[in-house]
Amino acid sequence: MNSDLRAILAAALVAPLLAAALSGCSSRVAVRGNLPEPEQVVDVLPGESDRSDVQRILGSPSTLSTFQDDIWYYIGERTEQVAFFRPDVVERSVLVVKFNDAGRVSDTKLFTVEDGQEVAMVDRTTPTEGNELTIWQQLIGNIGRFSGDQSGGIAKPGS
Numbered sequence: 001m002n003s004d005l006r007a008i009l010a011a012a013l014v015a016p017l018l019a020a021a022l023s024g025c026s027s028r029v030a031v032r033g034n035l036p037e038p039e040q041v042v043d044v045l046p047g048e049s050d051r052s053d054v055q056r057i058l059g060s061p062s063t064l065s066t067f068q069d070d071i072w073y074y075i076g077e078r079t080e081q082v083a084f085f086r087p088d089v090v091e092r093s094v095l096v097v098k099f100n101d102a103g104r105v106s107d108t109k110l111f112t113v114e115d116g117q118e119v120a121m122v123d124r125t126t127p128t129e130g131n132e133l134t135i136w137q138q139l140i141g142n143i144g145r146f147s148g149d150q151s152g153g154i155a156k157p158g159s
Helices: 002-023 038-042 051-058 135-141
Strands: 027-033 071-082 088-099 105-112
Touching (some): 051 088
């Protein structure tokens, strides 16, 4: 009976520790931006919907075109992260809504993760002109370069 009591006590102590350890491995889902539902996007009709209709259906756009006011972008991303690992992109979409001169929707396009392209970063440094001096050359090279004028470069009146 004493060993049964020890087993129950050990299980009661180990179970919460195991649950706490496994909860650290759970995944976290994060949604950033504006991810309109497909049912909402279908309600935006080219030629019929205007700016106010689009804003009522999809909400405010994530951003507007830099050079043209007639293009709205709805940008959103859903990521999932397990423990401390780098988050994985589960879903990413960019909905582009173009308007004509009359303010009606002329075209909509949806871009997803598959449409994206990886951009390779270039590791280059810009060469600088001149000599590369060591710390000692910089310190010793400054000896004698400064005059004994203690005025701090401010001209005194009358001089």
